[in-house]
Amino acid sequence: MSAPAKRREPSIHEAPAPPRPARPRQSTRARQATGGFVARPSAPRKGLNPRWLIAMSLLGLTAFALSLLPSAPPLGSSLPAEDEILAYHIEPQRDLVIKIPAEIDAVEVTTWGGVKAEICDSARRYPYGFVAAFVNERGAEVARHVYDLESRVSCDPDRPLGEGEYAARLAGGGGAVTDPRSTLLITHDVLPQGGQVRLRAKPAVGTDGVPIDLTILSRLEGRYERSETSRALFEQSLDAEERRQMGRRVSALGFADLPEPARKELLQGWARRLEAGGRQGLDYEMSRLLLRRFRMPYPRAEGRGASEFVVGERHAAALNFRGPLSLDIEGPPGRTVRVADGAGAAAGVELGPLGRATVRLSREDIRTVVIDGVGPDFGVRFGAPEAQAMQQVGEIVHPAMPPPAAAGDPGAGPAAPAADAPGAAAAPAAPVRLQTPPDVRIVRYLALDPGDPVIARMAPGQELLGLLIRAEIEATGGANQGDATVVARWGPGPSDRAELKVTLPRSRFEWWNDGFDASEPRLAILRPPPGVERIEITGDARTRVRLRTIEPGVNETLYRLPYRVELAEDETWRYAPFDVSTWTDVRPVNLDDLERKERFSDLREQVRIERSGEGARSDADRPERILVPEHAPVRRRLLMPAWQSAGEPSPGDAWTPLLVAKDVRVDAEGAGAGRLSVVYRAARASLGKEVAVRVDGEVALREPIVALSGALRVAAPPGVRRVEVEGLGEAGVAYTEAPPANGGAIVRRRDVFELTRGRPMTYRFRQEPGETLHLVLFVVTPGENADYRVRYRVEGAKPASREAAFFRRVTIPDGVLAGRGGDLTRATLWEAATDRRGADGVGRSVIRLGDDLAPGERVVRLSLLGPQAGDAGETAKEVWVGAVLVGQKAPGRDNGPRLWVEDDP
Numbered sequence: 001m002s003a004p005a006k007r008r009e010p011s012i013h014e015a016p017a018p019p020r021p022a023r024p025r026q027s028t029r030a031r032q033a034t035g036g037f038v039a040r041p042s043a044p045r046k047g048l049n050p051r052w053l054i055a056m057s058l059l060g061l062t063a064f065a066l067s068l069l070p071s072a073p074p075l076g077s078s079l080p081a082e083d084e085i086l087a088y089h090i091e092p093q094r095d096l097v098i099k100i101p102a103e104i105d106a107v108e109v110t111t112w113g114g115v116k117a118e119i120c121d122s123a124r125r126y127p128y129g130f131v132a133a134f135v136n137e138r139g140a141e142v143a144r145h146v147y148d149l150e151s152r153v154s155c156d157p158d159r160p161l162g163e164g165e166y167a168a169r170l171a172g173g174g175g176a177v178t179d180p181r182s183t184l185l186i187t188h189d190v191l192p193q194g195g196q197v198r199l200r201a202k203p204a205v206g207t208d209g210v211p212i213d214l215t216i217l218s219r220l221e222g223r224y225e226r227s228e229t230s231r232a233l234f235e236q237s238l239d240a241e242e243r244r245q246m247g248r249r250v251s252a253l254g255f256a257d258l259p260e261p262a263r264k265e266l267l268q269g270w271a272r273r274l275e276a277g278g279r280q281g282l283d284y285e286m287s288r289l290l291l292r293r294f295r296m297p298y299p300r301a302e303g304r305g306a307s308e309f310v311v312g313e314r315h316a317a318a319l320n321f322r323g324p325l326s327l328d329i330e331g332p333p334g335r336t337v338r339v340a341d342g343a344g345a346a347a348g349v350e351l352g353p354l355g356r357a358t359v360r361l362s363r364e365d366i367r368t369v370v371i372d373g374v375g376p377d378f379g380v381r382f383g384a385p386e387a388q389a390m391q392q393v394g395e396i397v398h399p400a401m402p403p404p405a406a407a408g409d410p411g412a413g414p415a416a417p418a419a420d421a422p423g424a425a426a427a428p429a430a431p432v433r434l435q436t437p438p439d440v441r442i443v444r445y446l447a448l449d450p451g452d453p454v455i456a457r458m459a460p461g462q463e464l465l466g467l468l469i470r471a472e473i474e475a476t477g478g479a480n481q482g483d484a485t486v487v488a489r490w491g492p493g494p495s496d497r498a499e500l501k502v503t504l505p506r507s508r509f510e511w512w513n514d515g516f517d518a519s520e521p522r523l524a525i526l527r528p529p530p531g532v533e534r535i536e537i538t539g540d541a542r543t544r545v546r547l548r549t550i551e552p553g554v555n556e557t558l559y560r561l562p563y564r565v566e567l568a569e570d571e572t573w574r575y576a577p578f579d580v581s582t583w584t585d586v587r588p589v590n591l592d593d594l595e596r597k598e599r600f601s602d603l604r605e606q607v608r609i610e611r612s613g614e615g616a617r618s619d620a621d622r623p624e625r626i627l628v629p630e631h632a633p634v635r636r637r638l639l640m641p642a643w644q645s646a647g648e649p650s651p652g653d654a655w656t657p658l659l660v661a662k663d664v665r666v667d668a669e670g671a672g673a674g675r676l677s678v679v680y681r682a683a684r685a686s687l688g689k690e691v692a693v694r695v696d697g698e699v700a701l702r703e704p705i706v707a708l709s710g711a712l713r714v715a716a717p718p719g720v721r722r723v724e725v726e727g728l729g730e731a732g733v734a735y736t737e738a739p740p741a742n743g744g745a746i747v748r749r750r751d752v753f754e755l756t757r758g759r760p761m762t763y764r765f766r767q768e769p770g771e772t773l774h775l776v777l778f779v780v781t782p783g784e785n786a787d788y789r790v791r792y793r794v795e796g797a798k799p800a801s802r803e804a805a806f807f808r809r810v811t812i813p814d815g816v817l818a819g820r821g822g823d824l825t826r827a828t829l830w831e832a833a834t835d836r837r838g839a840d841g842v843g844r845s846v847i848r849l850g851d852d853l854a855p856g857e858r859v860v861r862l863s864l865l866g867p868q869a870g871d872a873g874e875t876a877k878e879v880w881v882g883a884v885l886v887g888q889k890a891p892g893r894d895n896g897p898r899l900w901v902e903d904d905p
């Protein structure tokens with residue numbers, strides 16, 4: 001968190017205010033309740049103990065004082081507060097006057113909105129605002145600023161409003177209270193000698209233009225600066241919990257992970273409550289406010305106790321699980337649902353006469369289960385045993401499933417329906433089953449118009465503007481795609497514009513609140529000419545957009561718990577909430593006007609796991625091209641472990657290990673028809689002995705071992721043959737190009753080239769217009785798992801870039817790829833002078849070359865770096881690198897990376 005900029009006008013920082021540690025409760029009301037009561041001593045009666053009189057008087061005083069306090073809610077109707085404060089009202093009719101000491105440098109105004117809501121609706125937004133006038137010590141107004149905020153009510157939708165969880169609540173009841181919002185008013189420049197801040201509420205008006213009955217409640221704290229010595233001592237005095245609470249205010253990182261400037265900024269001040277001037281009831285009003293740490297996720301999760309979810313041929317549900325479970329599916333009797341557990345094929349399940357089936361999901365890993373239906377859309381509901389419901393990944397509340405209409409056998413077997421048994425004998429009470437609804441998020445998009453633009457402002461230093469584009473598709477027309485048109489204009493001239501027309505496929509998982517289907521998204525990025533400050537965006541009326549920009553200094557997306565889990569290497573979350581993201585949404589300049597015109601649509605999107613890249617595309621859709629560096633550096637073959645399924649076509653760069661006798665398939669046609677090629681490495685003790693190849697138990701070839709490595713060619717009839725190699729010794733190993741007959745372990749061969757600190761490596765290739773390429777580097781640390789740091793530069797870090805045109809991916813032309821050999825797998829450098837096998841660590845790094853680059857020749861230079869200053873360990877002094885260009889087919893015929901002749905040792 002950077003320090004606020006110093007200027008003559010007050011600046012603002014708006015964010016959800018964190019809950020404060022509990023503090024002693026105020027006793028103002030108690031003092032007011034008893035301050036005017038005077039006890040009159042009565043004459044003692046004969047035989048009466050005066051101690052009883054004193055005790056009875058005290059009890060009477062206490063009872064009378066308690067009777068004057070606001071009545072508390074009935075026991076059990078709400079959860080206890082974690083903090084309690086007295087909040088000032090900011091009103092539109094009069095100023096709330098706050099005295100500003102000269103010693104403070106800022107005022108933190110935390111506000112809540114008290115609304116007259118009767119039901120829980122966390123999706124509704126409550127806009128409000130206030131005006132802050134800054135008055136110096138001579139009584140002159142030196143600055144005035146208007147602050148507009150927006151909040152919502154965090155509450156539990158499964159319980160009546162006033163019960164269950166809450167973020168804030170009035171102690172005396174009387175409506176709901178929104179989540180807090182924090183506004184930082186910088187005062188050290190405008191009020192250097194102190195003075196006053198006068199706050200007055202703006203009339204609250206909803207997005208429909210109708211006034212909102214809303215009361216602004218506030219807590220005001222002044223920030224006093226610490227000296228350098230005091231700051232250091234204070235930092236040393238904080239325990240772990242106090243550091244964690246302070247770090248939560250500015251970052252998702254822990255306190256210790258914050259950079260030094262951020263920690264210094266966080267600790268440079270301390271807060272003290274500021275009191276309002278005047279008298280309560282005459283100059284201001286106060287209310288007791290109860291606070292908790294509860295917050296609804298935002299955008300909030302839907303399906304919390306929802307009854308049904310629509311599936312069918314065109315729509316699907318996505319549920320995320322982390323292990324095996326027994327999934328109940330309820331819907332119309334006789335309908336068929338299809339269940340795909342992860343990336344596997346879908347299995348059909350018919351709902352029985354009672355409209356219920358139970359599917360056994362047995363996978364152990366974290367994955368998404370996709371459920372759709374046969375025929376037109378119909379409603380379904382999902383559930384699981386109470387003990388298994390927590391296997392669902394996400395911010396989901398699991399209400400109880402309604403009891404079934406009749407008892408039934410839950411069924412058995414993978415993807416098998418429940419065997420409904422109406423009229424069966426009474427059975428013991430069924431175990432509690434909880435709902436497992438899809439994790440649905442609500443996200444707001446802006447609707448485009450051909451003649452009324454959405455206006456984006458380019459902030460100083462902002463080079464790129466991103467547009468997340470979707471199309472609106474008729475749900476009943478049967479269309480499987482939608483057209484979107486976007487026009488961006490930043491000047492009056494004919495060249496001061498960029499246009500994009502794109503056809504987007506329909507999404508199975510997303511839909512608009514107003515009943516239309518949604519397309520899949522398309523991210524379009526625009527780099528306007530230097531100096532542009534305002535961009536007007538128009539387009540087809542069926543096009544919806546969100547404005548985005550790259551978050552400065554953020555190089556990765558950090559998902560929020562509980563989504564911060566380990567996925568497969570080529571998988572990623574889609575639409576999961578995050579703590580830190582490389583992209584951030586930006587607000588259009590004319591948002592208020594757009595909302596008054598209802599130029600927005602709320603999208604419901606399902607959180608799910610997908611393959612990295614463009615949806616769930618297969619490897620066949622991503623052409624690969626092997627690259628060879630310039631100047632012929634030393635080359636070796638890398639054998640990486642892999643697996644080939646039975647019946648799967650054999651890749652052209654695969655070998656089958658022959659550590660034991662194995663059934664392989666010999667080709668009947670082609671270059672390898674009727675023969676086997678075997679490569680081997682022998683133990684040193686086997687030199688001078690013989691190596692033999694047996695085919696179906698018979699010796700097909702026998703040769704003396706005169707070198708530690710060699711190649712053999714053996715005649716073999718086409719078909720399945722059992723092959724065995726003898727005589728290589730315990731440390732020997734052999735491979736054949738013939739694939740395993742029934743599937744099994746293989747190795748993939750990749751050419752890798754030596755990269756040392758003294759000898760950089762250069763790749764050259766062409767990039768065609770509109771191409772988005774990934775340069776994938778397999779980095780091998782020989783003999784061990786070791787850290788490496790490789791610097792890359794694309795055309796000297798200054799490649800030619802496109803301007804005034806839409807593109808999809810931004811190129812970072814200069815960077816450092818840091819990784820560890822062994823993070824991807826352990827493999828074998830075949831030509832290495834060692835008997836150890838599978839000891840070489842392999843890591844993978846990616847250089848992304850976006851379509852923002854001008855077409856032409858790309859020159860990528862790699863340099864091996866040493867450790868950074870302060871690193872505890874050493875980095876690799878030598879690595880071997882293999883490069884694959886993904887997204888571009890090789891010119892002409894490409895037989896893969898086999899650059900070695902068959903009999904090369």
